[in-house]
Amino acid sequence: MVKDDDLKGAIRSGATTAPEIADHIGKSDSATRRRLKKADDDAQSKLVRERNPRGSGYIYAIADEDQEADSEMPVFGDRDYDWSQYVPRAGATAEYVETNGELSDIESIIEHRHDTGQLPRFRLTGPPGTGKTTLARYIGAMRQWPVIPVQFTAAMRDSELFGSPHIIGGESVWVDGPLVKALLCSQERPVVVVLDEINRAPFHRKASLQSFLDHRAQATLMLRGGEKIEGDPENLITVATMNEGTEYETFPIDPAERRRHGNTWDVPFLGLVDADLEAELVADNTPVSIDVARVLVRAANEVRELAVADRTSPVENGIATSIVLEWARTTVAYRQSNRSDPLTRAAKTAILRPHYSGRAAEEAEAVIHDTVRS
Ligand SMILES: Nc1ncnc2c1ncn2[C@@H]1O[C@H](COP(=O)(O)OP(=O)(O)O)[C@@H](O)[C@H]1O
Ligand SMILES: [Mg+2]
Known part of the structure; x- marks a missing residue:
């Protein structure tokens, strides 16, 4: 019988993969693997796993190891939040130009969620x-609802989502994370x-999102002695974004998780759907004329x-x-200081050097030059 404490002991001694852990505790690989999987599935266990970035299979770790549970710990600010502070100020959020009906689709689902029973x-x-x-x-922003942003990163810890103890004035104080704030806000009003x-x-950082996203709209704060925070699932509007492309490292997302994030829209390049609309966006948001904006969009297309x-x-x-906007702004700067060929020079520094290399850079450059000159 493999015990959780032995697994944790092995991990603390530096074992990270299942065979290493099995070796350390002197049990079979398969028994160790089964127990590791079970511990990872168990929300109460602090043992977590993630895909091995340097090979196949998984590596194992212990989450938030150094922190002890304490239900007596006071909560910073006594949860007396002023949600109106989270409402985006007028003009602070860019107006979104709809590409393919995605904004209208989302609006209808939000508007009719009480009739359909669909989670937003x-x-x-x-x-x-x-x-x-x-x-x-x-x-x-368009409805003047509070917006709570959470930027995910590879090194993110659960404490960045749900909260963690801080030492304030020599005392240990619990500070709510953004997801706990969102649940509390949803008890009173819709929140995005x-x-x-x-x-x-x-x-594994996302496994803890399960009960937050599903009909329970709930978080369990283990470090506050298992305190449960419950929100109103219909007031909790979640929008997950996923960048796709070869530019940086991402983790695979499994079907169960995809399902929890709900209806999905692919947001394509605006100009390929409507070149005029993108040109207007560029002309509205940068100092270039609509004619120059049209050239930029044509080249980008x-x-x-x-x-x-x-x-x-x-x-x-x-x-x-976003890159077309950079290109437009850089072009204006170069033109105003009388740099030669501001458009193609700006294409080089705003598009080609930062975003392309090798043969792709050469081909993109050729296409941009042809379009700009024609
Ligand atoms: N359809 C659009 N409507 C309004 N602004 C846009 C649109 N597409 C891109 N932008 C602008 O481009 C920049 C990058 O957009 P962002 O929302 O950060 O893109 P993403 O999250 O898809 O990477 C922002 O300044 C944004 O205002
Ligand atoms: Mg983004």
Whole structure:
């Protein structure tokens, strides 16, 4: 019989993979593996696993090891939150330009959720820079609902989601994390939680999201002696975003988790759906004229076509709207200081150098030059 304490002892001694742990405790690989999986599935256990970034299989760790449970610990500010402080100020959030009906779809689901009984869980996928984060915040901003953003990272700990003890004035004080605040807020009013770039966090950090996202709308604070925080699932509007592309490391997301994040929209490059609309967005948000904006969007679309439709091209990533905006602003700066060829110079420093390399850079550059000159 393999015991949890032995597993933890092995991990504390430096074993990370199942065979290493088995070796350390002198049990069989298969028995050890079964017990490890069980411990990982058990929300009460602090033993967690994630995919081994340097090989196949999993590695194991102990979450928030150094902290002891204490139900007597006072809560910072006594949970006397002023939710109006979380409502985006007018003008502080960019207006989202709808690409493919995604905003209208989400609005209908939110509006009719009480009749349909559907949980307001949404997921946005697509290349970086297509406005997913902007859309998520805009959903709250347009209704003047509080917005609580959570940026996921590879090194993220559960305490960054749910809260952790801090030493304040020599005393241990519990500070609520963003998800606990969201649950508390949802008891009173609708709140939008932006789970941004959720696929940058390893799987185990997200396992703890389960009861938060499903009909329970609940979090259990182990370090406060198992305190349960319950929200109103219909008032808890969650928008998870997932950047897709080859540009940085992400973790796979399993079907059960995908399901919990709800209806999903792929947010494509705006210009490929409506070039005029993207040109207007660029002209509205930067000092370039609508005519220049149109040229930029046309060039961006040529590169996007290579990335999206041409399988023989080395160009794998298209030019996102955010990059077109950078290109526009850089062009204006170069033009105002009379740099030669401001448009193509700006293409080099704002698009090609930061986002492309090798043959992809050459091909993207050629396409941009052809379009700009024509
Ligand atoms: N459809 C859009 N509507 C409004 N702004 C957009 C749109 N697409 C991109 N942007 C702008 O581009 C920048 C990057 O957008 P962001 O929301 O961070 O993209 P993502 O989250 O998809 O990476 C922001 O300044 C945003 O205002
Ligand atoms: Mg984003």
